[in-house]
Amino acid sequence: MSSDFTGQVVVITGASGGIGRVLARRYAARGANVALVARRSDELAVTAGVIAEEGGAASVHVADIREESLCHEVIGAIMQRWDRLDVLVNNAAVPGIDQRVSDATVANWQNVFATNLFAPMVLAREALSQAMIPAGSGNLQFVSSAAARVVQPKKAHYAAAKLGLSALAQTLALELGTSGVRVNTVVVGSVAGELFDSYVARRAAEDGLDPGELRSRLAALNKLGRLVQPDEVAEVSLWLASDAASAITGQDINVTGG
Template identity: 40%
Template structure:
């Protein structure tokens, strides 16, 4: 069922893990997917797999901490497609394992730049294209750590609590334009991302998060979901 045919989706962190699963899912639904991460080779692999499956994608390697690169991305999308229907701000880094008082300013800055400033820069760059068409979805991949305390992961938790505030506020700013902004907050997902949970049996799969994104972007236009909290069920 290719319900997103004709739509353009931008997914950050598309080279592996949750972003890879989301990209493949959106391509399967018919969207042309712009794949973002730093590792161009990984993106090319994902791109190849999408095209082999009959989907449409292109790679745009960039560092999301680079404001100019994000401006260039937005210009390229405007030129090539003239629209942006879906933005998934998924890329994120962890930096867990030390208490806040032992966390270096460099680590703090890297976490904030990737997890919080980058979604802001991406929305700043791409929301105007959505406003122009009077529709669009922005989905920010947050975390249950954006609702709970995270011992030895304070910078990460702070970035995700911040991302939730950004999400709910931007949703109010953009809803009048028909642009819907949502957060997805998973518990531990079975990816290579640094995680506190060691027992893989309890983990959510990347495809479960992709299912939620698919549900959000196929929601009827008169309503939107503010946030989904995604938890694992029993041990498998």
């Protein structure tokens, strides 16, 4: 892909590691000024350092996006730093505590919804009101999960929050259709990295399974028979933000291995 984002400002939430760090590096490599948002200041500094070493430009914004006021402030700080906002990739997410619904706690659900659904909505609202609608252009992306539809026991909280992102994106696409802002959801499958490794370790311990065997079994569930790589997710995000996808809005784009 030859998409050029030179001069554009791209906001990546959850940029402290995993897919978020890869997304940030890929956008920076294509010329974007990348605004890095997450709670872990030390890991954000690592991401920013890697981007600088690779010749890119980034700003660091430490914030707990579960707080509505901080979402407003962080978008304001990004506008103050870069004076524009072209792409917002709502990537940050938490898995929550695995619980059957019969044992579920409202606190667990509230924590997951606060990060995985409410924060993306508020950040999208702020990006739209402070930057994209006045500019008449922009690109919003929400990172969802195949687990929203291929449900698993003890993960109702996660599935419900992630499924909500698709409805949010489709509604926004309808509301923003003539505004110059496109909105889509990137639905990822089992992606290689820290989050998948943590899930395997946790589930293996709970169910008395061998972690290596469980990892292999889960990785082979899709049609490609392997884990999705973070770079593959990033390539789809870059395409969606580019002019090559100018007619694509209100869609769930599956990056799941089939």
